[in-house]
Amino acid sequence: MKFPPKKIQLLPNIVTNILYECDEFLLAEKPEGIPVHETKDPNRMDFTRLLAAKLNLPELRTANRLDLGTSGIVLLGKNPEKNAEIDSLLKAAEKEYIFLCNGIPDWKENRFECFLKDGNKEVKIVRSGGKKAITEFRILSTHSKENLSFGMAKILTGRRHQIRVMLRELGFPVLGDPVYSKGNPSKKENRMYLHSFRLCFTDFQGEKQWVETEIPPEFLSRVGKQLSV
Template identity: 25%
Template sequence: MGIMAEAAETATRTVRLTVDASDANARADRVLARGADGLSRSRIKGLVEAGHLAVDGRTVADPAHRVKAGAELTLTVPPAAPAKPEAQAIALDVVHEDPHLIVVIKPAGMVVHPAPGAPDGTLVNALIAHCGDELTGIGGEQRPGIVHRLDKDTSGLMVAAKTETAHAALVEQFAARSIERSYTAVVWGVPAPTEGACTSAIGRHPVDRKRMAVRQRGGRAAETHYRVTRVLGARTASLVECRLKTGRTHQIRVHLAHAGHPLVADPTYGRRRIPDELAEPARHVVAGLGRQALHAATLGFTHPVTGERLRFTSPIPQDIQGVIDAFSGG
């Protein structure tokens, strides 16, 4: 197995391996673990799932991908994230804050916590800077204060804990499904019936490990209640309210796509091309959205210390509103 490692001044390095005949049909992560000095199996797994591996020039995101003899593996290894997230002065849209918790509107494009491929610039980095040392270590050093997540390109309301007591209580509420969460989505077509529930189990896609999928076996129970609130254009799209009973990864996106009504502009589960019947300027607006049309609009929970029932709402962000207006000819 030929190996060449390159170290750049940025501390990013590239590991290149040529698969020996003895490793034919072996898992990619196991081949890399044997040939990439200084990288643990778990670190390699995370890098592969984050899209840092190419096999013969093609990106592969499944650590269990079977490799052929003679295949060229190229693993890009970015600098390791700090053991503890660092404070970064990033503006936050705060809608509520008290000594125990903080509620913010996360913008589209922001990752919730540091991870491979997103070592900084996250909501956690911003929260540490905003809240100071009081947040450090709450609920764990890697994800201080975090009790739930939103996808990078989903905007909307999130609550974070500022004390261990608040963190434990909020986690318990999420586990008990007593948290109120509603999302605003723009989907292709008009779901029929216009109100109902999607209850298919969700798990990792059997081939593409970066995606989730409805699974007949091996998935986890998932329940999304939906309601069409407005039909857009000539039934080209709909504005849909979604309420979660569970919190699986990509749940709304997977459920609605499986039902035949994927979110507009969803790069992972959406349509590969804009329907021909959609006229300009709506085509231009949809193409320019750059993220799935999904916004966490409502968040309600019981305050972990005072016992007061809190409920927050967030208006539809300007970019999604622009899509709605374009469909409606506004």
């Protein structure tokens, strides 16, 4: 059973959207700057616990992970007995992110394949010993005055920092990225401009579902004009 979208006030000044909900799981929109999972700091609240407390769902479990600075769609399981099925559903789903990046590429579409290996703070591209990562990039609009581009990334694998590492390697790092934009004016930005925008999946009844968010207002204000996908 699908329920209509609703907005929930988690803490003062923190509002999240419940984008989709059924008996087994829900899709919620995580704000940027909030960790998805519990951190080493016991006093720092995370998105999963905040939502679990607000919805009175103590067994709520996050199926996918977004970085601290990344906003957008998070899938959370409600029924522990369905964890394996939920993970399989997510693995088969189509996942698309939107981003603002520094610079203007000379290409409109780019399929990037590489091998990634986790480090302490950074993920590195390696020739051997890593895990294969594939992303399809598409530039939606360019903004020469700001020297920025607005684009979409469809991830075909789910590696840590995948989009961020690849865009840095291509020479167009995510705007506001505190790790992969070293020596770049991104350090002065108020957020990292990466957002989990759309999820397409087949539900437990075999029906195709498309769930997407609005474009975050910070994206619009940063380029000073309307954006569309």
